[in-house]
Amino acid sequence: MFFASDNGSGVAPAILAAMTRANDGYARGYGADDAMVRVRDEIRRLFEAPDAAVYLVATGTAANALAIATYCPPWGAVFCHTTAHIAEDECGAPEFFSGGAKLILVDGPHGKIDPEAMALALEKTGSGGVHGVQRGMLSITTVTETGTVYTPAEITALTTLARAQNLPCHLDGARFANALVVCGATPAEMTWKAGIDVVSFGGTKNGCMGVEAVIIFDPAKAWEFELRRKRAGHLFSKHRYLSAQMEGYLADGLWLQLARNANLMGARLATGLAQIDHVSLVHPVHANMLFPEWAIGTHARAEAAGAVYYPFPAPKGRERARLVASWSTTEADVDALLAVLRG
Ligand SMILES: Cc1ncc(COP(=O)(O)O)c(C=O)c1O
Structure with missing residues (x-):
């Protein structure tokens, strides 16, 4: 993750x-x-x-x-x-x-x-x-x-x-x-x-x-x-x-193939995040970088489960993160993070 x-x-x-x-x-x-x-x-x-x-x-x-x-x-x-x-x-x-x-x-x-x-x-x-x-x-x-x-x-x-x-x-x-x-x-x-x-x-x-x-x-x-x-x-x-x-x-065409995987994993993450009640996306997701906002306590849960990402400044009472998928991100990586975020 x-x-x-x-x-x-x-x-x-x-x-x-x-x-x-x-x-x-x-x-x-x-x-x-x-x-x-x-x-x-x-x-x-x-x-x-x-x-x-x-x-x-x-x-x-x-x-x-x-x-x-x-x-x-x-x-x-x-x-x-x-x-x-x-x-x-x-x-x-x-x-x-x-x-x-x-x-x-x-x-x-x-x-x-x-x-x-x-x-x-x-x-x-x-x-x-x-x-x-x-x-x-x-x-x-x-x-x-x-x-x-x-x-x-x-x-x-x-x-x-x-x-x-x-x-x-x-x-x-x-x-x-x-x-x-x-x-x-x-x-x-x-x-x-x-x-x-x-x-x-x-x-x-x-x-x-x-x-x-x-x-x-x-x-x-x-x-x-x-x-x-x-x-x-x-x-x-x-x-x-x-x-x-x-x-x-x-x-x-390796450069395009690698980018397609990163973007595909970004899209999979975005689709999964959209199905979690307490999560919203701060910016539209076009490629491999996502900026979700979610309920307080989610960072602690994700960190405890071993997820690695950068927390971002958030409005009071919420948490924000930057999540980046890469050429080597797998569906299993994405699904594991989504499972943690679902709580
Ligand atoms: C949009 C953008 N431009 C330039 C760079 C600079 O790359 P480097 O860290 O290799 O100097 C980065 C790295 O994060 C980036 O995201």
Whole structure:
């Protein structure tokens, strides 16, 4: 009953096998390995973006912070949701790597930026001349931090506002595969066709050991990103192990298969929770992350039974939790937790 995070699951066997194969013999370092050529080609094919620059890093924070630094000047504002991972959970890395860009938090229901609030934030920013930060870029996340997924049309609505001001747009796709299989779009439709310039394409939370791709659709930005990655200490010398993970992840649609299982287990959990009287869901469940609210005493019962998850702040007299299913969550895991919650 491990539902604390999808990074609590292990490495998918096929990915581990790809790493073991990569362990044979020798390979050039620093991203010059043959597997990286194949990974780049495969990502370009999947995203229908033959000129895209593709780089690997080992953490989502590095992917986001370096992508943002490449696109936002130090005096720029990054518009993002109030709950965005870049705002709440990256210890100021985007601000640090960009040399001081300011995050401007824009609200909206269930983790998605509200276009009207975004238009207002754009209007209010940069109008004071030299004294204020200037409009810099947009950063959105899908799957969002509250477990919802933007449709390509919703992404386009936000990027259209940003692009009207000549602002580039970043997508934090730490759970890109989980979002993609929900909205039924192609990778291109969810990104550059919807106005996205740069993507953090997650692998770690969906069965890899630790690898994320940064996909930059304008190759003119590639060299700057390379320099920033090196300077940040994120150019791996034994890079072949990053490449091998990503190659194994993408082979034969494994990335989509793993995400489908995580989402399916999320849906099973949601269906079961809906049948328990004292439980309600704080946000709609689109993918593999759930935010239930339930009666006082449930945490103690679940903890005693061995369930692992994060409690969340709740209104008086209630308890809230975040539950995350992963590629390796089984029906038995879900059913065991539901049985405990039923009491
Ligand atoms: C939406 C989102 N973006 C980025 C990250 C950052 O990943 P990492 O912990 O690998 O730096 C996370 C991790 O929780 C995340 O949930």
